[in-house]
Amino acid sequence: MDFEYSDKVKALRAQITDFMDAHVYPIEKERDHFHDDPANLWKRWPGIEDIKAKAKAAGLWNLFLPHEYGEWSPGLTNLEYAPLAELMGRVIGASEYFNCSAPDTGNMEVLARYGTPEQQEKWLKPLLAGEIRSSYVMTEPEVASSDATNVATRIEADGDDYVINGRKWWISGAFDPNTKIFILLGRSSTEGPRHKQHSQILIPRDTPGIEIVRPLDVLHSVHSPFGHAEITFTDVRVPKENLILGEGRGFEIAQGRLGPGRIHHCMRLIGQAQRSLEYMARRVENRVAFGRKLADQGSIRQDIALSFCEIEQARLLTLKAADAMDRYGNKVAKDLIAAIKIVAPRMTQTVADRAMQVFGGIGMSSDFPPASAFMNARYLRFADGPDEVHLAQLGKQKIAELNALPVR
Incomplete structure (x- = not known):
């Protein structure tokens, strides 16, 4: 590279x-x-x-x-x-x-x-064209949706239509007035292999039978105007041509979708961590405590140095993952995608936390960017799969790969 x-x-x-x-x-x-x-x-x-x-x-x-x-x-x-x-x-x-x-x-x-x-x-x-926005409708309250084969919302054929019934939550963007279309992952069959039982379908936002139950707050913020909603689908009817790719192809589509999305989050998180470091460096250079600039304190210098190292490591891993996606495709690059999805949010949390600390009490407020970066990184440890799922899958993959190597 x-x-x-x-x-x-x-x-x-x-x-x-x-x-x-x-x-x-x-x-x-x-x-x-x-x-x-x-x-x-x-x-x-x-x-x-x-x-x-x-x-x-x-x-x-x-x-x-x-x-x-x-x-x-x-x-x-x-x-x-x-x-x-x-x-x-x-x-x-x-x-x-x-x-x-x-x-x-x-x-x-x-x-x-x-x-x-x-x-x-x-x-x-x-x-x-940026004329409308959209939502991806996957997670459900009644099942552990980190295992997406648990998703239970039904997509059932009825004549020339599909009928959707189920309950979803953490549907980002559902409250945005510009959101006009949902892409929903649901169960279209109970037969055959687990990963062939689900489909994805397009549902216009104004289709009868859709009810937005409530907004879900993230660390006491509802993220207006975007929002994260709990939604029920009751006998929601859409034409069969709204199905994407075909019945039972839901996980195939999801894997094609989630790889780039995961790494995009990480790219943006690197920017938030870098900005937090810049704010931290300016603060310690211009703040005096106990007769000395904060920048002259050994522990502060260590925090700056460690933050620089951690951001650079995460940035390089992000670039390596992106390069592997370009060269070999998302499937081959899945180990690097999983690795950076684990690393980047945690790194940004750590760097933002250090920045908040050097700002003192005002570091907890929205007057400066680090607090928002910290909260954003924390909830992105759930978006597109929680840490535990990526760690488990990556660990399983590496155990198999490393055991296939000759003993030296």
Whole structure:
């Protein structure tokens, strides 16, 4: 792997940095205060569409979609996209300005890879244009959904339709007024191999029988306007052409979707950790306690040094995983994808925690970025599979691989 960014990536990094300086950092507090106001619950900050239009006009749009998607893609590899996503990720939520935010990115990849021309025309094109948003509907309250073969929501054929019945929760984006389409994973059969019993289907948000029961808060925040919902589906009827790829293909689709999504989270987390380190370094250089700058304290210097080392390690692992995805595909790169999904959120939590500590009491507030980075990293240890699942699968894989080696 070449550790030097290409000229194309260097130019895009400079362009994104300038864009963030001009349009994203200056409005960060204004946007957050708008969303924190109870009067604005589930409303979108009014300035978002203007920033999106500027990003689109600048060509900083849909950069996440790998080059193999042809006409849908701007032509970047995963390795080229990684350092760009890191810059976007420095401000939580800013990826939407570039149409590079979850869960839309994964849903667009599903439609680009597996969708019919009709599905692409109806849903992929407006998603790629940033005109609508989407949700991925998988997790359920009654079963341990980290083992997705437990998912019990039924998708049953009835004439020319499928009928969906079940209860879901932690459905990110369901409250966003721009969310118009759900991609739901459900059980379409009880026969045959466990991994061939589930399917994925497109459900328009306004289909009769869908009830949003309540928002679920994350560490006392409901993440308005995006939100995470508990939803019931009662006799929800959609035409058969809304099925993606075919019956029993749900896990095949999920594996194609989750690999890139997992690494995108990690790319953005590197940006949040790096920003926390920068804030920490400035704080200790300008703060005096007990007659000495904090920067002169040995323990503080150790925290800065360790944070630098840990960020660099995670960044390099992220780039290695992205490079392996490009060279060999997501399936072959699954060990590296699992590894960085374990490492990056924990690293960001640790670095942000150190930054919060050097800020003192104000470090616990939203006045500075580290507290938000800490909370974001904590809940991303659940998103796209909890740590324990990745550790178990990675451990099993490595035991088999290492035991296949000759004893030396």
